[in-house]
Amino acid sequence: MTALSGHDAKRLHDLAMAILTEREPVRVWPLLMERLTADLPVDLAVLIDLDWRAGTGHAQTGSPDWLHEAPLDALIHAHMRAHPLLRHYACTADRTPLTLDEVADDRWWKSEAYHAGKAAIGIDRQLALPLSSRPGQIRGVIMSRSGRRFTDRDLEYAELARSLLDTVSAYEKVAFGMPELGDPSEYGITPREMAVLALLDEGLTAHAIGSRLQIAEKTVIKHKENLYRKLRVHDRVTALKKGRSLGLLPSVPDMD
Incomplete structure (x- = not known):
């Protein structure tokens, strides 16, 4: 060959x-x-x-x-x-x-x-x-x-x-589908880190995120650590709440 x-x-x-x-x-x-x-x-x-x-x-x-x-x-x-x-x-x-x-x-x-x-x-x-x-x-x-x-x-x-x-196909579904949201680069968040944040918002585990984005689970964990540091939070729930407050994630629909 x-x-x-x-x-x-x-x-x-x-x-x-x-x-x-x-x-x-x-x-x-x-x-x-x-x-x-x-x-x-x-x-x-x-x-x-x-x-x-x-x-x-x-x-x-x-x-x-x-x-x-x-x-x-x-x-x-x-x-x-x-x-x-x-x-x-x-x-x-x-x-x-x-x-x-x-x-x-x-x-x-x-x-x-x-x-x-x-x-x-x-x-x-x-x-x-x-x-x-x-x-x-x-x-x-x-x-x-x-x-x-x-x-x-x-x-x-x-x-x-x-x-x-x-990888592009998986990535675009996450990162390119949010044109109305804020600019992650203003907070030093990379496109790949933003993709991880969006998938965390879907409730996926690190293993599932790795499968979706075709990257190693340990790489996902590293991206999560970088996200938490840049958002100045220490856990997933707070990271998602902070992401919404900054306009990086869509707001949760009002159930009333």
Whole structure:
């Protein structure tokens, strides 16, 4: 198996830094699609969100820009259940990046679904980065390029990128979903510490927070210690109360 080069490692480092320093949350996923198309490289990358049971779904964002004019949602609705990669992830618990060549048989390359995709967006070789999702749903990135097969190096890079994207997905649900709240940086609280505080507010344990954010439990505990110090409190209940008083957490609805 071809090992990742130092150049590949730098690309992953730069990608992580671009995510962490992006000041506009809505730009994060488009930025990721742009970087993946350049780094692998591929002709296009699309973030999809599907409800397999209902047979519906949509493309959330993609790169290059012309994809926004392509009939992606129509392709998804018409052919998602015929797509070998999507069918594989829907029927298994596998979340390993895979290529079409690994799961498709001769029937796929002759199918109406393949030819419809080929005509609309030029799909040929495809690589999927499946992200964590609820049962019955598929969320992930589908990347395509014409002609050239994906290599062992591409798959190794994709696995590392998938872990990074999964972390972004978990992080955005916590940190990017609170634009109306106060600015944690005014109190020296980092985005990751803010993510931990929000999950503490959900009642999660340190172990569960670590699983959600894909970090070690001891790292969560360290973030909690930093939070308590910065908020000048000594326990979880007081930290949450202080977080609300500072506008960092949403107010508890009045039950009267």
